[in-house]
Amino acid sequence: MGAAAVAAGALGAVSVAGQAHAEEGTGFALNEYQTIYGGDVNYIPVRKGAWSAPNGPVAFENREIAADEISSAEECDVLVIGTGVSGMMAMLTAAEEGARVIAVEKMTKGRSAWESIGGCNSRFQREVNRVPDANEYFRAIMRANDYRQPAEVVHAFLDNSGDTVDFMQDMLDRSDTGIKIFSREVPGNPYGYECIQGEHSFDIPEKYKWNTWLLGPPVMAGLTQVAQAHENIDLRFRTAGVQLVSESGRVTGAILKRMDDETYFQVNAKAVVLSTGGYEANANLMEAWVRPEDYAVAGTWDPSQGTTGDGHMMGLAVGASMDPMPHPVMSFGLAYPYKLTNLPGMGAAVMAFAIAVNEKGKRFVCEGLQMNFIANALVSQKDYGAGCWKVFDTTMACATADPAEVDAAVTEAVENGWVKKGDTIEELASAIGVDPATLADTVATYNGYFQGNAPVDAKFGRDLTTVMPLTQGPFYACNMKNMILTTVGGLTIDGEAHVLDGEGDIIEGLYASGNAAGSFYAGSYPRHLPATSVGRCATFGRVAGRNAAKGA
Incomplete structure (x- = not known):
């Protein structure tokens, strides 16, 4: 017989009554994937989220096929x-x-x-x-x-x-x-x-x-x-x-x-x-x-x-x-606009050299970690990281590409809304909606780690031997998300x-x-x-x- 007959009732719909702080008779509806174990379950409350990726064709059918x-x-x-x-x-x-x-x-x-x-x-x-x-x-x-x-x-x-x-x-x-x-x-x-x-x-x-x-x-x-x-x-x-x-x-x-x-x-x-x-x-x-x-x-x-x-x-x-x-x-912590990272200088600037800041303008992770660790740190920020940014400067953008190509690249990136731009760190902060004084302090602190003969990231332990400080404007920021x-x-x-x-x-x-x-x-x-x-x-x-x- 088909699977639906074998599992009769096991994959059926369930309505779970509200518990504490719910009015009598209220409840919440569950979709078919939340009822796979029938009634023998515990439900753990989490805040709702919505997955917005395109849906594919579901083939499984939970019914008796004649x-x-x-x-x-x-x-x-x-x-x-x-x-x-x-x-x-x-x-x-x-x-x-x-x-x-x-x-x-x-x-x-x-x-x-x-x-x-x-x-x-x-x-x-x-x-x-x-x-x-x-x-x-x-x-x-x-x-x-x-x-x-x-x-x-x-x-x-x-x-x-x-x-x-x-x-x-x-x-x-x-x-x-x-x-x-x-x-x-x-x-x-x-x-x-x-x-x-x-x-x-x-x-x-x-x-x-x-x-x-x-x-x-x-x-x-x-x-x-x-x-x-x-x-x-x-x-x-x-x-x-x-x-x-x-x-x-x-x-x-x-x-x-x-x-x-x-x-x-x-x-x-x-x-x-x-x-x-x-x-x-x-x-x-x-x-x-x-x-x-x-x-x-x-x-x-x-x-x-x-x-x-x-x-x-x-x-x-x-x-x-x-x-x-x-x-x-x-x-992975690398959800950037695909066309942006393919532009001259932009991929390395965003993914290799930039610093990561949250909605407060503060660093929150060692940027050199593997992508899974970056993603986990990212989603632990406010609103699951929706207000996090990669911040970089002109020197970073020109580190792997000709300056003339970089000029054209950043113009295209800004016009398409892939990055925000500011001639100063404070202007960039205003453009991305974070406190200018906080972002300026974050950048100053980070730049200070490069002083002396042996640069050390005292906050997050980033390896500074292959990266650089943010010193040359204009400055840029790209919104970062997990992928x-x-x-x-x-x-x-x-x-x-x-x-x-x-x-x-x-x-x-x-x-x-x-x-x-x-x-x-x-x-x-x-x-x-x-x-x-x-x-x-x-x-x-x-x-x-x-x-x-x-x-x-």
Whole structure:
């Protein structure tokens, strides 16, 4: 039967009566994502926020789908739902194990908005003697999640991620892309957080004319080419997972929907892998499961609108458990106008040299920290950081570009409202709505740290050896916000990527990977451990695909 029948009532609407200080008979309405556990819940009061990013097409349906709505039925060994990097690794691994695979993707292609891949003990690391210490890597990940996630899953990542990186290269070698993986050295930092040499990048051939740091699209294009040519893979786009099908507690397939003509069909499979990604393209879900401060004023940087939480909801509907809420997100402190940071001198001035001030005109964070720490400090300010600014001067703007180009750039930036300008710090303060005396004092104090032979930031400990004081007008300010890339909380899994139920037992026939899976992060995503996100997604895709094919 379909998931809706299995979970009858579990995902229904609930009205929670008001408690103290509420008039008799009043209550507040909850959306469907706030009632996933029925009535056996505690509600924690937080101030409301609104997530304003574009909504994508939600495929999950919480209803009984009648037999006469299902046009046909098909059979396979492994059904993979979602074909980003996690689903791609799942389908290729299962196919290489000899399984007959049907893989479906709701959108026109799998999500590919990523930069690099993390792993431990790949052949590329061994070639350059840069294999991370597995125990150190383990402790770094566990410290990042405050030891709130199972060690088994983190160990599984470390045990399988090097092989996953190697496998990805093997698959790319079958494509015509010529893309090569290499171990990239992670630079150290003066701020005391871990420096783990787990990152791998991609050498993209010149034929692509690829000039962005986002390397996922050509890599995914190559892997998709290999999947489409594989004799054991039937890869279908614009096809969504709607509900899981189960019998006697075992998942036996799914009801799918053709997005173009909205017809349903069923695929019966020995195993199903949920690789549907996060849910940042679903505002109701974001507002139900994520801390308001993380999204209330955030920018968004995610070109995919397919990540609407379909896998989360399909799993919950058959009794899966999920990471405790609020869920962690990948939040970075770099939401600036994209066109601004591409102008000559502006990117370095804003992101590398500027100081960060809040609505009072005071510094509130060490500006040299990794982006996740900047984001957390930012949203702890008044109104979740809505009144925070990056302040820089002409010297900073000209540090990496010709002054003539900078003049044209700042003119364009001011005219478009991307930055505010003042000939003096006090004029700039008035332009951005902060107290002129306070901002002037903040700048004077900061500039004072550069005096003497060994500059020291006595307030926040910023490394001053690669930055400069604010001394030359005109002065500029750019509004800064945190940026959401994706959510990283999901269904609980074990080290073999089995989805677990509320008792911690395996749901037979069901696996999860990527951002549809949880059991790895808590609090927020650790950007100071580069490429852990894609590494985790790819690795558990491979683990899930291998176990699904073997029935393990």
